[in-house]
Amino acid sequence: MDQNNPEQNELPEIPEKTPGFRAYLSKPVAIAALTVALAASICLIIALMVSDSPDKNASLQVAETEAVAASPAPLYEEPMEDDIDDKVKLIDLSLINTLKAAKISMSDLRLEDVSLKKHQGHDYHFQQLSFPVSGDKKKFIANVQKALESTALNASMHEVAADSWIISINGVPTHKFSILTPKVKAQKPAPVKLDPNAPKIAIIIDDMGEDLRLAKGLAALDAKITFSIWPNSSHAKKTIAIARNSGNEIMIHLPMEPKGYPKINPGKDALLINMDAESIREKTLVAIAKVPGATGLNNHMGSRFTEFYTGMKVVMNQLNKRHLFFLDSRTTPKSAGRKAAAKAGVTFYERNIFLDNVKDVGAIKYQLSKTAKIARKRGQAIAIGHPNHETLKAIRQWVAENRGKIRVVPVSSLRPKI
CATH class of the missing domain: 3.20.20.370 (Glycoside hydrolase/deacetylase)
Structure with missing residues (x-):
């Protein structure tokens, strides 16, 4: 249904004055069919009334759930063969999902550094991360390893120092992450400081x-x-x-x-x-x-x-x-x-x-x-x-x-x- 076309939102009228309509109603099958049609029409009217109800945040909510497109969904970007940075992003996602599963807040994830590197002519971003893990560290690391294996990217992980690991794709280091000791959070969040010289x-x-x-x-x-x-x-x-x-x-x-x-x-x-x-x-x-x-x-x-x-x-x-x-x-x-x-x-x-x-x-x-x-x-x-x-x-x-x-x-x- 095109919501921009009011004609498509109108319900069909029942032709009460059409010749032969009373005779049509005299048939039991016809009455049953009409009853179903009327019930469907009532449901559609209710749905339209609900969809038209005012909501001060409606424009933003609709923007996240509906699309008005006159043509099929286009291909946004061409696939890049052997693009290591695309593979890096899949590792990013596997790490994020592992953190979420361990109930580690994304606000506790610290991106310590990002460095642009090259591999076989392709740019990629080497990242250094840190985050707290309050539970069993061995179990968490095992879950990270399992998530990496699920990416099917030939990703590996090895410990380089106490509580610090390197992740590699086909032997190329792409991530370094460190596990921090959890800190007791302050009762009140620090006030936002506006930096006029912010990047x-x-x-x-x-x-x-x-x-x-x-x-x-x-x-x-x-x-x-x-x-x-x-x-x-x-x-x-x-x-x-x-x-x-x-x-x-x-x-x-x-x-x-x-x-x-x-x-x-x-x-x-x-x-x-x-x-x-x-x-x-x-x-x-x-x-x-x-x-x-x-x-x-x-x-x-x-x-x-x-x-x-x-x-x-x-x-x-x-x-x-x-x-x-x-x-x-x-x-x-x-x-x-x-x-x-x-x-x-x-x-x-x-x-x-x-x-x-x-x-x-x-x-x-x-x-x-x-x-x-x-x-x-x-x-x-x-x-x-x-x-x-x-x-x-x-x-x-x-x-x-x-x-x-x-x-x-x-x-x-x-x-x-x-």
Whole structure:
């Protein structure tokens, strides 16, 4: 049922004045059928009345439970072969689930450090964690080992010091965690201190333009999320209006060819490496025209096209003429985005973290904590998420828990990547 179409919400009228209706009612089977139909109609009326009841939080609650999409759910990101950081996120989730099962609060989980490392040309984040365990430590470690085995990632764990372990994937160290002695919590929580010099993060939500209720939920957050909008999305104009009215930055999310093309389809009007310069120029300009008010552009998929320096130069020349920045989503470590942007004089940014490859609220909040840790080390960081309800819920919770400690800002207010 399309809730935006009032005609579909109307109940059919019973044709009491139709000739032969009384004769129809004289038949026992017909009476039984009509009774069932009337009962169903009454139930539908009650359901509609309940669904229309006022609720001051309705817009946010609906945003987490319903979607208004005119087309089937799109493929948000191309699968990345042998991407170790995706495997790291699965280990993150297994650790989070083990902590939850041990009734260890996520507020007690401390992300001590995050370091960017490389393995076979792929970036990944080595993390150092600590948390208290009040119960049987041996049992907890056994549960961690069991959870790692369930990931089927060839993950191993070994103790490197007292109460300190290293987790590796295929022999590559990815996590170090330490078990702390539980502390007695203070009776009153410490007051929130607003830090005017708190580090900045930008949170971009890609693939916007299909789910209006989720767009409204993101716009209602106590943080300025950047909307990256598909030019050909079903509700691009309405999504642009929602972002403008709420003061959220707008970007263009331009489809580009992935390495799995054509099996993996980036969508209509994507930039392809077999296109000539004029075709690339025209498609780029059409995309820009469909998202008025945008301050920049980032790639949707594009692991193959962003490595295509000649094509990327054409894109950058158009961005330069219209004073738009380019944010590289970094779907390949061999992207030519930075080189092409520098050649064309385009302001360049680069994604640090993907938030929701694992669609779990706890895992997404943990990815946000990684982003914040990177920002504290470098002064700023950029995270990219996608329009799903777990991401909306995670951002809402994380922003509330970290108020005053971090600033969520538009991408354009960050220092460009040099």
